[in-house]
Amino acid sequence: MLDATLTQQLKAYLVNIREPIELVASLGDDAKSRELGELLNEIAALSDKVSVVPAADDKRRPSFMIRRTGTDIGVRFAGIPMGHEFTSLVLALLQVGGHPSKAAQELIQQVKELDGDFEFETYFSLSCQNCPDVVQALNLMAVLNPRIRHTAIDGALFQDEVTSRKVMAVPTVFLNGEPFGQGRMELEQIVAKIDSGAExxxxxxxxxxxxxxxxxxxxxxxxxxxxxxxxxxxxxxxxxxxxxxxxxxxxxxxxxxxxxxxxxxxxxxxxxxxxxxxxxxxxxxxxxxxxxxxxxxxxxxxxxxxxxxxxxxxxxxxxxxxxxWRQMNVPGEDEYRNKGVAYCPHCDGPLFKGKRVAVIGGGNSGVEAAIDLAGIVAHVTLIEYDSQLRADAVLQRKLASLPNVKILTSAMTTRVNGDGEKVSGLSYKDRNSGTEHDIELEGIFVQIGLxxxxxxxxxxxxxxxxxxxxxxxxxxxxxxxxxxxxxxxxxxxxxxxxxxxxxxxxxxxxxxxxxxxxxxxxxxxxx
Missing domain, CATH: 3.50.50.60 (FAD/NAD(P)-binding domain)
Incomplete structure (x- = not known):
């Protein structure tokens, strides 16, 4: 799982572990479980203060807990925290192992003094650049305060949960089973949200x-x-x-x-x-x-x-x-924001794997988004108001070569359609003929400027x-x-x-x- 460079870097970081830690693994017989098991064993081999032990039971497989040996201090990952979340994994290993955080001492003390029982769950995607901040903040809180628990969940691996909990944007955080927040949040923001006197x-x-x-x-x-x-x-x-x-x-x-x-x-x-x-x-x-x-x-x-x-x-x-990001300002957009209407294809794209989506906007951002999404989703419809795309020629050539992309120009989006819980499609008007059309899809990515x-x-x-x-x-x-x-x-x-x-x-x-x-x-x- 780890190449030579990552192995050397991780080995150098693990020297900073002060207290022994256990990687409590909950694995199945699937390929992802085997990958996770390989990763955990590679990590344990780099430090005599890290060991791998099997979990008694865990509802999510593959998953693991990083636990300070002999204590309840720890954090959980459901999935394989590579990609953007590899830094979250490294920091969790160090902090559970007793290495101090660089967060401000005043903020650390505020977390320690939080009164109540907090069970956080964060759904992330490995391609999301905003997710690590949330995962790392909640992991640190779980290490600092014994009444705080946190599990970081790769939404792409646990699609049934994503569907049942109506997660359509990452990061999405639940607290004690109820929605807590979506989007990028820093430690100060999270603490302020649960500490009534912080503001x-x-x-x-x-x-x-x-x-x-x-x-x-x-x-x-x-x-x-x-x-x-x-x-x-x-x-x-x-x-x-x-x-x-x-x-x-x-x-x-x-x-x-x-x-x-x-x-x-x-x-x-x-x-x-x-x-x-x-x-x-x-x-x-x-x-x-x-x-x-x-x-x-x-x-x-x-x-x-x-x-x-x-x-x-x-x-x-x-x-x-x-x-x-500029909004379309059409009926349904606000209602279905983060319920199928999204503005960050890198963050939320993996949640729409195998589904049909639309990209609104034919500039560089829109065409780049369509190209990226085409490698994940079943089909992409790109909708551009103008009579032609405005993206660089090299991007337009790449887009045109993709078999699962349809390009609509001179098209004006008029409505986001949904079933009350999530997006089910959109309506657009052909600006040449004046005719109205409906498209059935599950996601809409808006890329129309600032x-x-x-x-x-x-x-x-x-x-x-x-x-x-x-x-x-x-x-x-x-x-x-x-x-x-x-x-x-x-x-x-x-x-x-x-x-x-x-x-x-x-x-x-x-x-x-x-x-x-x-x-x-x-x-x-x-x-």
């Missing part, structure tokens, strides 16, 4: 902060670049981010980031966060901005009101709130009719002392490298703005 504590802590020289709203590539540039200038910098990394976290393969031939979104986001943390930057993660109150006069303090009620002030602002996250800025700064923040070549907005960068702005091309450059430009402009303020205004702003 109030966070708001009180933020409210006590002194005004910043520069406050950056948004933690994607533009926001991270801006923070690094302002911090290097020696000015007091803060970041408010709904989720650090932004939309990059939802990006699978990145092959046009100059000087890096290939990387993945979550990896790049982690590197961005670590780079920012190398400087004295106050990161306020998992905080959503809801209102902007510009300064009453040039040199005054701008104010950002957060969803938890806290208010953060700064002499200069850099808005880098990014964008999100919409800026700027609703909260209406009436505060200048926006285009599309909602983009209007900026000049220096990143300046319509309000003095407020700058913007990245996909939320009028910058013509929405690319990671462009967002980083724009964030750097906005940071340098903000610094230039601050140093040119009259001395008396600086004193007044700080008062």
């Amino acid at each position: 109030a504590k966070a708001a009180a802590k933020i409210a006590q902060k002194d005004p910043f020289d520069v406050l950056i709203v948004g933690g994607g590539p533009a926001g991270a670049a801006a923070a690094i540039y302002t911090a290097r200038k020696g000015i007091r910098t803060g970041i408010v981010a709904e989720r650090f990394g932004g939309q990059v976290l939802d990006t699978m393969g990145i092959e046009n980031f100059i000087s890096v031939s290939h990387t993945e979104g979550p990896k790049l986001a982690a590197h961005l966060e670590q780079h920012v943390k190398d400087y004295d930057v106050d990161i306020m993660n998992l905080q959503r901005a809801e209102k902007l109150i510009p300064a009453r006069s040039e040199g005054g303090l701008h104010e950002v009101v957060l969803a938890n009620g806290a208010r953060v002030k700064a002499k200069a602002l850099i808005l880098s709130t990014g964008a999100r 919409v800026p996250n700027t609703e909260w800025l209406k009436d505060a700064i200048g926006l285009t009719p599309r909602g983009e923040i209007e900026i000049d070549a220096r990143g300046e907005t319509s309000q003095p002392g407020i700058f913007a960068a990245g996909d939320a702005t009028t910058v013509p091309y929405k690319q990671i490298v462009i967002a980083m450059g724009a964030g750097s430009t906005a940071a340098l402009s903000a610094f230039d703005y601050l140093i040119r303020l009259p001395a008396e205004e600086l004193v007044e702003a700080a008062a």
Whole structure:
């Protein structure tokens, strides 16, 4: 199961195990059970502190528990945690084995003090780049608190469970048998959701902060670049981010980031966060901005009101709130979101193995999604509003060569159809003839571009009719002392490298703005 490189890497990690652990295996006679048994034996052979023992019984096969010998401390995997989940496996081995987590001590203590019995189950897919964060967070919680249990389940191997529990998107988390959450969640988010006092504590802590020289709203590539540039200038910098990394976290393969031939979104986001943390930057993660109150006069303090009620002030602002997937805005889309309507083919594609799906959108993202899905599902129908596809020619040629793909152009999706629980099809209108058609299918993947996250800025700064923040070549907005960068702005091309450059430009402009303020205004702003 493990190649030579992975074997050497894993052996080096397992040296950090402090307490003996057991791999409690529940295996059947099937091929996947044999693969899992081989993997567990290979792991045990790399450390004298790891052993494999058979399970007395387990309803899921193949599965295994990583258990600290002689204790109830442990986590479970139902399936073979390779692919994106291999890191989750390594971390679980180390943490169950007593190696300390790098999570903030304050957060670790909060997990230990959680009162109640929590049985978590997470359905993941091996191709999902968002799933490991959820799996790793819940695994850590199970190690830290004896009243917390967690099982990570590969939905592709346990299709009967996926069907019976109506799981149509990953990661999907159940708590004590009831739906708890879907999509990417970090440790702080999960803890805040089950700790009723967490939000109030966070708001009180933020409210006590002194005004910043520069406050950056948004933690994607533009926001991270801006923070690094302002911090290097020696000015007091803060970041408010709904989720650090932004939309990059939802990006699978990145092959046009100059000087890096290939990387993945979550990896790049982690590197961005670590780079920012190398400087004295106050990161306020998992905080959503809801209102902007510009300064009453040039040199005054701008104010950002957060969803938890806290208010953060700064002499200069850099808005880098990014964008999100655009919706079709047709009847049924909201009703069947995560019940067949999906926006991440890499994450949710494996759940539709052998089924019929549609991809909405004929640009690069849509055509790439259709190509990827064609290798998993029974059939793909690609629907494009325009009279022709807009994807690169090389992608169109690849798509046309696939036997289980049908391409519909000049087609306008008009409705998502379902049976009340899940998607059963869609309706579209032929824009040439005006005729209506229905397609029976089980999944719809929407890939029709981006919409800026700027609703909260209406009436505060200048926006285009599309909602983009209007900026000049220096990143300046319509309000003095407020700058913007990245996909939320009028910058013509929405690319990671462009967002980083724009964030750097906005940071340098903000610094230039601050140093040119009259001395008396600086004193007044700080008062």
